[in-house]
Amino acid sequence: MRKARIGIAFFYHESHSFSPMKTELEQFRNEGYFIGDEIFDAYHGTKTEVGGFLDVLNQHDDIEIVPLVCAAAVPSGVVSREAYAIIEEQMLRTIREAGRLDGLLLALHGAMVAEHLFDPEAHLLGKIRELIGQDVPIATTLDMHANLSEKMIEYTPLHFGFKTYPHVDMYEQGIHAAEALLKQLKEGAVFYAAFEKLPMILPSINMRTAEGPMQKMMEWAKQAEEEEGIYNVSVFGGFPYSDIPIAGASILVVALNPEKGRETARTMASRYWEVREEFLMDLPNVKEALDLALSMKADKPIALADISDNPLSCGSGDTTELLREMIELNLPDTLFGGLYDPVSIEKCRQAGVGNQVTLSLGGKISPEFGAPVVVDAKVMAISDGIFHNSGPFNQHLRVDLKGAAHIRVGFMDILLIGRPMSANDPEMFRHIGLEPGAKRILGLKAKNHFRAAFDPIISQVIYVDAPGVASNRLTHLSYRHIPRPIWPLDEMKYEPKTRGKAAWKQ
Numbered sequence: 001m002r003k004a005r006i007g008i009a010f011f012y013h014e015s016h017s018f019s020p021m022k023t024e025l026e027q028f029r030n031e032g033y034f035i036g037d038e039i040f041d042a043y044h045g046t047k048t049e050v051g052g053f054l055d056v057l058n059q060h061d062d063i064e065i066v067p068l069v070c071a072a073a074v075p076s077g078v079v080s081r082e083a084y085a086i087i088e089e090q091m092l093r094t095i096r097e098a099g100r101l102d103g104l105l106l107a108l109h110g111a112m113v114a115e116h117l118f119d120p121e122a123h124l125l126g127k128i129r130e131l132i133g134q135d136v137p138i139a140t141t142l143d144m145h146a147n148l149s150e151k152m153i154e155y156t157p158l159h160f161g162f163k164t165y166p167h168v169d170m171y172e173q174g175i176h177a178a179e180a181l182l183k184q185l186k187e188g189a190v191f192y193a194a195f196e197k198l199p200m201i202l203p204s205i206n207m208r209t210a211e212g213p214m215q216k217m218m219e220w221a222k223q224a225e226e227e228e229g230i231y232n233v234s235v236f237g238g239f240p241y242s243d244i245p246i247a248g249a250s251i252l253v254v255a256l257n258p259e260k261g262r263e264t265a266r267t268m269a270s271r272y273w274e275v276r277e278e279f280l281m282d283l284p285n286v287k288e289a290l291d292l293a294l295s296m297k298a299d300k301p302i303a304l305a306d307i308s309d310n311p312l313s314c315g316s317g318d319t320t321e322l323l324r325e326m327i328e329l330n331l332p333d334t335l336f337g338g339l340y341d342p343v344s345i346e347k348c349r350q351a352g353v354g355n356q357v358t359l360s361l362g363g364k365i366s367p368e369f370g371a372p373v374v375v376d377a378k379v380m381a382i383s384d385g386i387f388h389n390s391g392p393f394n395q396h397l398r399v400d401l402k403g404a405a406h407i408r409v410g411f412m413d414i415l416l417i418g419r420p421m422s423a424n425d426p427e428m429f430r431h432i433g434l435e436p437g438a439k440r441i442l443g444l445k446a447k448n449h450f451r452a453a454f455d456p457i458i459s460q461v462i463y464v465d466a467p468g469v470a471s472n473r474l475t476h477l478s479y480r481h482i483p484r485p486i487w488p489l490d491e492m493k494y495e496p497k498t499r500g501k502a503a504w505k506q
């Protein structure tokens with residue numbers, strides 16, 4: 001019996017329309033760019049979407065895995081026309097060269113924007129459909145922050161959004177996508193999609209699934225999945241920094257019973273609209289946040305999350321307002337990082353470990369959010385910046401910071417890193433000899449993902465409203481392309497109206 005040939009691929013980017021940094025091919029190469037068999041080495045045994053695809057497919061003797069292209073970059077500005085074209089072409093070429101495919105598993109983000117495309121994922125799916133035809137099943141995984149479009153649903157009903165934030169179920173959604181694909185392929189299951197796009201863009205600050213409105217949404221989604229005829233319910237928060245006509249939150253129901261799917265999508269959308277106010281939060285500014293931290297008694301560190309410059313929300317990782325205040329306070333047992341500053345790392349290297357050096361820290365990419373801070377620092381350690389995540393978020397994945405330096409300024413420890421990267425895993429600090437769990441106050445370039453690994457070693461998180469490109473204040477962004485009216489920028493009414501034609505049949 002001939003084996004069924006299933007292609008696997010990964011094209012992942014969250015693109016910030018207001019970021020000054022365009023995302024080039026180099027950023028994909030830095031994070032992960034693998035072709036063909038390299039994919040097995042990079043993702044086998046990882047708790048990623050592709051790790052999930054591999055684990056399901058490997059259980060079947062009658063399936064041949066066809067590894068295509070995996071390209072992921074850290075969230076940043078829009079993907080350059082050239083970088084997108086090169087990766088898309090590589091993807092399409094490997095599909096052409098692979099010959100016949102019986103199915104395709106694609107790990108996508110859903111909030112990618114290219115210089116010339118508002119909806120590059122739909123564009124890619126369209127190109128792939130032209131190559132492999134309409135009948136070959138495709139299943140994707142999508143980030144919870146996907147700005148999902150109706151176009152994507154037209155190419156396949158099988159999309160599986162992450163149900164956790166911090167995203168610690170990438171692997172599980174990879175498994176779900178692969179299982180649904182096989183159900184269609186082997187059992188002839190017919191899936192329908194019911195899709196409801198809501199006129200709202202939500203800040204992600206209060207989207208964690210451990211508490212708050214998104215926890216409620218995910219609980220309702222799981223309850224709905226227990227019902228007859230419902231296969232999967234995804235709740236997408238959307239990504240509010242993509243200035244595109246398809247920006248916004250949405251509900252996608254994958255159903256075996258189309259009418260039931262539409263009804264569930266409508267109900268879920270109404271509930272989403274009802275809890276919308278709970279997503280908005282007022283945050284303390286830098287001084288207020290530090291005062292608050294100093295007033296707290298805690299037996300474990302207090303983390304100040306510099307959310308407006310979180311690299312995983314496309315921050316440059318080098319804004320300085322929180323850093324400057326912490327340096328001025330000069331408290332013992334404080335740690336700040338990782339600050340993106342390859343120039344200062346190079347100066348540390350030249351000065352040598354144990355020596356003093358004058359540095360101009362940060363403020364180079366986005367000086368409008370704070371000028372560089374000039375300091376006399378002692379070089380404590382230098383590293384190549386390579387470590388493996390130990391916490392639940394992207395567990396075991398190799399991270400390459402492109403160099404790192406531990407410096408001490410007064411009483412304060414600072415970690416400099418060679419490319420923008422959120423402080424999501426304590427190994428970022430431990431690999432160079434810093435123990436974040438032993439500090440009193442941590443200033444972290446992070447937002448919510450870090451809590452998967454840091455919550456056990458910290459006592460409190462204070463989200464700080466410092467200036468930055470990923471600020472919680474959406475009203476300060478000069479949108480040009482999002483649909484209007486849209487909540488919370490505009491006051492408006494909304495009725496769910498999932499249409500029959502949105503349901504899609506293989």
Ligand SMILES: [Zn+2]
Binds near residue numbers: 144145167
């Ligand atoms: Zn996300």
